[in-house]
Amino acid sequence: MSAVVTEDHRTESADTRPAEGPREGAFGNAVALSCRECGHRVGLGPFYACPECFGPLEVAYEFPAITREQIEAGPRNIWRYQALLPVPTDIESSPNTEPGFTRLLKADNLGRELGIENLWVKDDSTNPTNSFKDRVVACALSAARELGSKVFACPSTGNLANAVAAAGARAGIKTVVFIPSNLEQPKQVNSAIFTENLVAVDGNYDDVNKLASEIAGEEDGWAFVNVNVRPYYAEGSKTLGYEIAEQLGWRLPDQIVIPVASGSQLTKVDKAFQELIRLGLVEDKPYRVFGAQAEGCGPVATAFKADTDAIRPVKPDTIAKSLAIGNPADGIYVLDIARRTGGAVEEVTDEEIRAGIVQLARTEGIFTETAGGTTVAVTKKLVEAGVLDPTLETVVINTGHGLKTLDAVSGHVSAAATIAPSYTAFKATGI
Numbered sequence: 001m002s003a004v005v006t007e008d009h010r011t012e013s014a015d016t017r018p019a020e021g022p023r024e025g026a027f028g029n030a031v032a033l034s035c036r037e038c039g040h041r042v043g044l045g046p047f048y049a050c051p052e053c054f055g056p057l058e059v060a061y062e063f064p065a066i067t068r069e070q071i072e073a074g075p076r077n078i079w080r081y082q083a084l085l086p087v088p089t090d091i092e093s094s095p096n097t098e099p100g101f102t103r104l105l106k107a108d109n110l111g112r113e114l115g116i117e118n119l120w121v122k123d124d125s126t127n128p129t130n131s132f133k134d135r136v137v138a139c140a141l142s143a144a145r146e147l148g149s150k151v152f153a154c155p156s157t158g159n160l161a162n163a164v165a166a167a168g169a170r171a172g173i174k175t176v177v178f179i180p181s182n183l184e185q186p187k188q189v190n191s192a193i194f195t196e197n198l199v200a201v202d203g204n205y206d207d208v209n210k211l212a213s214e215i216a217g218e219e220d221g222w223a224f225v226n227v228n229v230r231p232y233y234a235e236g237s238k239t240l241g242y243e244i245a246e247q248l249g250w251r252l253p254d255q256i257v258i259p260v261a262s263g264s265q266l267t268k269v270d271k272a273f274q275e276l277i278r279l280g281l282v283e284d285k286p287y288r289v290f291g292a293q294a295e296g297c298g299p300v301a302t303a304f305k306a307d308t309d310a311i312r313p314v315k316p317d318t319i320a321k322s323l324a325i326g327n328p329a330d331g332i333y334v335l336d337i338a339r340r341t342g343g344a345v346e347e348v349t350d351e352e353i354r355a356g357i358v359q360l361a362r363t364e365g366i367f368t369e370t371a372g373g374t375t376v377a378v379t380k381k382l383v384e385a386g387v388l389d390p391t392l393e394t395v396v397i398n399t400g401h402g403l404k405t406l407d408a409v410s411g412h413v414s415a416a417a418t419i420a421p422s423y424t425a426f427k428a429t430g431i
């Protein structure tokens with residue numbers, strides 16, 4: 001036991017800070033890192049595990065009074081919520097990717113098909129590298145910079161690598177990104193275009209993640225966005241929750257459906273809603289949070305349906321590669337939130353995921369990747385099962401762009417006909 005403690009302590013104190021420590025105000029209104037399990041607090045630094053119980057650390061704040069008007073006067077990107085994030089007040093003065101403030105679309109056509117009266121799609125496919133990961137990476141980049149990191153890195157299921165490579169390029173910091181070698185080709189190209197250091201690992205995401213933890217422990221000055229700066233990184237997902245509330249006219253939705261890989265995004269959207277309530281920025285009201293997984297990697301959905309807290313890790317086998325985390329770090333908190341809010345965690349087959357992609361495209365003109373197909377398909381399944389209430393206002397999050405997962409649907413949609421360039425030939429198609 002003591003050997004483990006020593007080992008871990010050495011890893012975590014691998015000091016990526018300049019000798020004088022972070023500058024005053026480097027993390028905005030954040031005051032400490034606090035253990036999610038035991039509440040133990042440590043100072044703001046490159047730490048991610050509680051020194052007392054190894055629980056995950058998360059950012060704790062002392063918020064001043066914040067008004068809607070102050071936020072509305074900010075830039076049309078996530079930095080309008082600077083006061084609510086672990087980033088400095090002068091965050092806009094350093095190059096970053098300025099993600100966020102993506103469209104919240106009233107989805108009446110999809111709503112009609114699913115039987116939901118009041119449906120919205122939060123479309124995060126329009127972020128700079130076409131997934132919600134630009135939000136978390138922008139926050140991680142700020143932390144890496146304030147901690148004096150020399151290398152900006154990540155293990156990734158694809159989208160994260162794209163976002164890290166692009167943000168690092170813009171910031172002029174060396175990037176190294178690690179992916180499973182069986183990843184979709186478009187996602188590989190979308191990283192390789194921004195960085196010379198794309199490393200494909202023969203293994204699944206959980207293997208890649210383990211390797212990253214090992215490297216983080218050995219090398220000085222490496223900021224692995226979702227490992228040793230994970231507490232700061234994860235806060236970026238809160239901006240999805242803030243934006244949805246602001247775009248609804250400073251209101252919370254009744255129901256929200258969110259895809260689950262590690263579970264971080266879902267837990268942070270809930271944290272965002274809770275903060276907005278506490279700050280008096282929205283009215284307190286009940287809302288239900290639903291998680292979406294693929295059957296080929298549904299450890300949280302399985303635990304939810306078995307009514308247990310024991311999440312059994314799985315070996316992923318699904319077309320939803322961006323959700324293919326077999327051992328989800330925040331899965332237990334996803335279960336807590338789904339149960340506390342009266343939501344659920346559900347899973348769908350690869351066939352249903354494909355159908356979800358096509359349905360969103362043909363009803364709303366949005367081409368989503370497999371994660372979004374999963375979310376749409378789970379929404380449909382939950383309505384049919386009578387779990388999701390079709391009379392309540394519902395938001396579905398589309399987290400990524402379909403051009404990155406073309407293979408998932410390319411054999412399933414195609415030209416209706418190939419014809420000679422003549423009117424007769426066209427008429428013969430019956431279109």
Ligand SMILES: *Cc1c(COP(=O)(O)O)cnc(C)c1O
Binds near residue numbers: 131265
């Ligand atoms: C990473 C990712 C998710 C899930 O994120 P977690 O916070 O790990 O649950 C969802 N959708 C897409 C497209 C992603 O890339």
Ligand SMILES: [Zn+2]
Binds near residue numbers: 035038040050053055
């Ligand atoms: Zn602890």
